[in-house]
Amino acid sequence: MTEAATRRTPGTPCWVSLMVHGLAATEEFYGALFGWEFEPGPQQLGPYVRGLLDGKEIAGIGQLPPDRHLPIAWLTYLATDNADLTAETIRSCGGTVGVGPLDAAAAGRMAIAADPAGAVFGIWQAAAHTGTAVAGAHGTPVWNELITRETSSVDTFYKALFGYDVEAVVSADFDFLTLRLRGRPVASLHGVGRGLTRDRGAHWMTYFEVADTDTAARLVTELGGQVLQQPREGANGRHATVADPEGAVFTIVRSADR
Template sequence: MKLDKPVTDGPCWTELGTSDLEAAGRFYADLFGWRTRTDPRQEASGYTVARLGDAPVAAMSPRYQDTQPVAWNVAFSVTDADKAAEAVREAGGTVILMPRDIFDAGRLTVARDPGGAVFQMWQPRAFTGAGVFNAPGSLGWVELLTRAPAEVTDFYTAVFGWTVHPLEEYTQWGIDGADFGGMLEMGEGFPHEVPSHWLPYFAVEDVDLTADAAVRAGGIVLTQPTTVPHGPRIAILKDPQGALFGVHAVDHEH
């Protein structure tokens, strides 16, 4: 990710909805060195922020209903959550959660793109998002896996104004030329029951060592460490509760 802080229309935060908050906290602490703290307020429903040093980098929470999958999700920063929700509807998406205030931190809305992938939009107030990007243990890239690439390209460029950088078998998203994520078409190799989704990648110093550490901590390596042509070394992992996430070698040039 060339972005080093949250910017309007770019990714600003990632959250894990999990079936075992304590176990997930231990797993990611082992993997990334995160320190977690659960909000004690009852109305926060167990919301837990993970930090590297003093910087917030991600969050975890219990699932809010039994049908909610164990999964990571991605939030994008917007200047006005209500206008962003309207833009989603106008572009052919669906608003799942109407804009609502989250204490004094900001205003949140949850949406689904025309291909079925769910994402969040965050209007910051007291909380702007992750305190660090593309440093070891922090969010470094976001990837959309979809079965409707043409539709969702039109959708996201309409809603956020992203730049589109097509490569041979991959498309990269950017803001004013700063690429922060990508899109991969889900072909026949993906099981039909796997829905379109956003996948966060966390930056690490050594992808191979991180994959080994994930296995020792009870996780699974889904995609073995591999070096992407003209790109970084990556792996896709699954935590012990079943949530998927990626890791990539940190880019020291940015």
């Protein structure tokens, strides 16, 4: 396993979390799929656990109150050195802040926001908890991509937040931007036009590394989830889009460089 850097450059995806109705069943699903074990995390927003690989933190899963009927979706957190200042910038640039900023015990300070197109994301100011501690192994987040109607409506928003350098794919029929920080690609924006489904709208997609995409896709189904897009070859490896039993959508990928 490769250790992830402890301090993230602001704007770098640093953590992913999921809020569900059935915490125990969700732990069972991701434990079987990715090999995660679990330990309790900060409880400010209710029951919450962290998924671990070899004792190192990978992702968070929390339980929604029974009366909250929010979309079940993986949430990408972007690193910041100052959650309060970033929240102010989000508002001034046309986004909204729905939760926080607030302290998550001694772990750090966070907020949950939405960009001008409605895609929800988190911001994380690290203290004791710096984010995902392992990169590249089976069951770890390896990429985050914003799926939106058109990148031109949100790229200025994200550039204003974190000063990304943006690299565009020059194509008449492919709307795709890579976000770079200090020369390193950290995330992407993908405009899908009418391909954006109304039920989900604009959203951030988490890619999890797997040892074998086809085997993992079959396991998703066996564990009660769904395969939404069958395994296929892409520029960065073999990937499939899947959903867990509560409907949270994510992508599994065996990266081409593995």
